[in-house]
Amino acid sequence: xxxxxxxxxxxxxxxxxxxxxxxxxxxxxxxxxxxxxxxxxxxxxxxxxxxxxxxxxxxxxxxxxxxxxxxxxxxxxxxxxxxxxxxxxxxxxxxxxxxxxxxxxxxxxxxxxxxxxxxxxxxxxxxxxxxxxxxxxxxxxxxxxxxxxxxxxxxxxxxxxxxxxxxxxxxxxxxxxxxxxxxxxxxxxxxxxxxxxxxxxxxxxxxxxxxxxxxxxxxxxxxxxxxxxxxxxxxxxxxxxxxxxxxxxxxxxxxxxxxxxxxxxxxxxxxxxxxxxxxxxxxxxxxxxxxxxxxxxxxxxxxxxxxxxxxxxxxxxxxxxxxxxxxxxxxxxxxxxxxxxxxxxxxxxxxxxxxxxxxxxxxxxxxxxxxxxxxxxxxxxxxxxxxxxxxxxxxxxxxxxxxxxxxxxxxxxxxxxxxxxxxxxxxxxxxxxxxxxxxxxxxxxxxxxxxxxxx
Numbered sequence: 001x002x003x004x005x006x007x008x009x010x011x012x013x014x015x016x017x018x019x020x021x022x023x024x025x026x027x028x029x030x031x032x033x034x035x036x037x038x039x040x041x042x043x044x045x046x047x048x049x050x051x052x053x054x055x056x057x058x059x060x061x062x063x064x065x066x067x068x069x070x071x072x073x074x075x076x077x078x079x080x081x082x083x084x085x086x087x088x089x090x091x092x093x094x095x096x097x098x099x100x101x102x103x104x105x106x107x108x109x110x111x112x113x114x115x116x117x118x119x120x121x122x123x124x125x126x127x128x129x130x131x132x133x134x135x136x137x138x139x140x141x142x143x144x145x146x147x148x149x150x151x152x153x154x155x156x157x158x159x160x161x162x163x164x165x166x167x168x169x170x171x172x173x174x175x176x177x178x179x180x181x182x183x184x185x186x187x188x189x190x191x192x193x194x195x196x197x198x199x200x201x202x203x204x205x206x207x208x209x210x211x212x213x214x215x216x217x218x219x220x221x222x223x224x225x226x227x228x229x230x231x232x233x234x235x236x237x238x239x240x241x242x243x244x245x246x247x248x249x250x251x252x253x254x255x256x257x258x259x260x261x262x263x264x265x266x267x268x269x270x271x272x273x274x275x276x277x278x279x280x281x282x283x284x285x286x287x288x289x290x291x292x293x294x295x296x297x298x299x300x301x302x303x304x305x306x307x308x309x310x311x312x313x314x315x316x317x318x319x320x321x322x323x324x325x326x327x328x329x330x331x332x333x334x335x336x337x338x339x340x341x342x343x344x345x346x347x348x349x350x351x352x353x354x355x356x357x358x359x360x361x362x363x364x365x366x367x368x369x370x371x372x373x374x375x376x377x378x379x380x381x382x383x384x385x386x387x388x389x390x391x392x393x394x395x396x397x398x399x400x401x402x403x404x405x406x407x408x409x410x411x412x413x414x415x416x417x418x419x420x421x422x423x424x425x426x427x428x429x430x431x432x433x434x435x436x437x438x439x440x441x442x443x444x445x446x447x448x449x450x451x452x453x454x455x
Contacts, residue, residue: 001125002033002180009076011056015172017080018060022087023103027059027171029305037161038133043142045133049161050302058083062090066099093360098332101306107175107336108303108310114178115164116302119293121182124164132455135145136160139186141220151228154199155191158220162211168224175307183298184211188220194231202226206439209296225379229401233411236402236455242376243417243451244369244403247434252440254288256394256421261315261323263330265389271430272392272422276321283428288316291346291442299345299440310344311418347442364432364443371386371406372430373447377415378403385416392421398453424448 009403011030018026032054038046057070060083067090071082110116127135142156167179189203204222208214245253257273267273273281292310294300303309306328314322323339331338350364352372370378378401395418401408425448432444 001032001034001164003030003168003178007032007054007074008168008170008293010076010195011168011170011285012074013076013169014056014058014079014083018058018083018087019172021084023060023062023090023172025061025172027169027307029059029102030168030170031055031057031166033163033165035161035163036132037159037388038358039137040136040140040156040158041139041393042156043137046157048129048133058086060090061099061101063085064095064097064099065090065093066096067093073131082097086422098329100332101173102308102328102338104173104175106309107173107307107386108177111177111179113297113300114168117179117181117293117300119165119179119181119209119298119300121212122183123211123310126209127162127297132160132162135216136186139188139216139219141224145224149195150229151194153224154193156220156224157187159187160216161185169303169305169307171307177303177307179301179303182209184208184214186214186219188215188223190220190224190227192224192227192231200227200230202228202230203227204210205438207298209298215435219340225451227266227321230399230411230413233413235404236285236377236453238453238455240452242429243448243453244366244373244378245446246366246378246380246400247432247436247443247445247449249380250443250446251439252396253383253421253446254346254348254441254443255426256389256392257288257425257447258315258346260389261321261325262342263324263326263334263336265332266324267330267437270389272323272388272390277324279396280319281321281422282316282319282425283351283353284319285353286316286319286347286355286425286428286431287314289313289349290340290343290345292340292348294345297345298438300345303357304341304344306341308340310340310366314347315343337446345440345442347435348431348444350444351428351431353429355388361406363434364430364444365434366432367406369430369432370403374406375404377401377412377453378408379417387421392423394419394424403443414455418452418454424451427451 003287006174037049069086187205260271260273327341380400383397387394429447
């Protein structure tokens with residue numbers, strides 16, 4: 001189930017063998033994962049899943065060249081031949097002097113056991129298949145739903161799973177690091193047929209690193225509630241409205257910004273935030289943190305895939321871009337200082353326009369934001385669309401609800417929002433601290449002024 005000491009010794013052996021036989025430097029990434037799941041369809045067992053994976057990735061640096069190779073065979077005799085062929089193939093590639101291991105001073109020194117961040121449930125694996133199935137059955141409400149005139153529940157899918165991931169990283173400069181985490185997950189989707197014959201679907205999911213923290217009992221009920229809430233959508237005229245975005249989907253509007261801050265995007269000229277470092281691009285109250293080392297929280301990690309130590313830091317601070325995501329390779333390629341290769345656990349700090357507050361002083365919930373905005377459209381789902389990585393121009397299909405005087409009035413569907421991401425975020429009215437505990441991206445409900453909606 002978990003990486004053994006013998007497997008760790010084999011990973012170390014791969015490094016020493018590669019260096020002894022012509023590699024200038026090498027890194028090995030050994031991973032092991034197991035997932036067990038049960039899926040129910042309309043209250044009956046539909047699928048049982050068991051998957052197990054073990055692999056080792058070798059990163060070979062030789063004669064100014066670089067290559068990546070993987071195998072799931074961990075016998076020393078087979079690995080020796082595999083490594084020799086890997087080195088031979090690397091030497092056939094073009095030179096790239098920017099490739100190399102990170103400065104050892106930048107690597108993590110305290111990831112010894114993989115348990116330092118409290119992401120592992122020691123009770124993992126103790127439940128039997130029958131117990132896991134019973135948990136999935138307890139989620140389903142298909143045979144417990146009371147019939148009503150407004151709608152009929154015609155389909156329900158429930159999934160319940162648990163998994164473990166164990167990762168060990170070692171390189172020829174002496175770095176060794178380990179990261180272990182478990183995950184418990186449940187999902188439900190409900191489809192209903194309304195009295196007028198139209199069908200609507202809703203879903204809900206929960207996840208937790210430890211089983212005791214998984215709030216799974218109401219998963220299907222919440223999915224059904226979301227489906228029912230969509231009954232009776234009305235058309236809405238095109239125009240500019242205040243837009244509130246539910247915390248379940250708010251990360252969709254932040255993801256293109258994170259991607260644009262990646263040094264590889266900037267180097268390839270496909271980033272609308274090229275040249276933004278140290279400049280105030282976003283509203284003064286907008287602060288995005290990377291809380292990478294928060295114990296017990298999804299997304300936390302002590303090191304990235306290069307072994308570079310993470311740290312809690314500001315990515316955007318009071319509207320100013322504080323850092324790019326710069327790997328060792330991109331640092332040399334662009335001639336700028338390295339940071340971390342990508343975001344670990346983003347947290348968008350709470351904000352209310354024209355109000356001073358801290359997370360400790362005031363709760364900024366969806367209801368708070370709806371009251372502040374008074375009238376507009378609440379977006380609860382994105383249906384396709386795209387964002388141009390060069391310009392930041394976007395076009396997203398949405399669904400959700402109209403609201404008036406801070407109260408939801410009726411569902412809306414088949415609308416499109418368009419604009420530019422920098423302009424959108426500079427019209428930020430509010431950012432909530434109603435984060436979903438189970439999500440890696442801690443983005444609360446959002447509100448924006450003057451968003452263009454097309455019916």
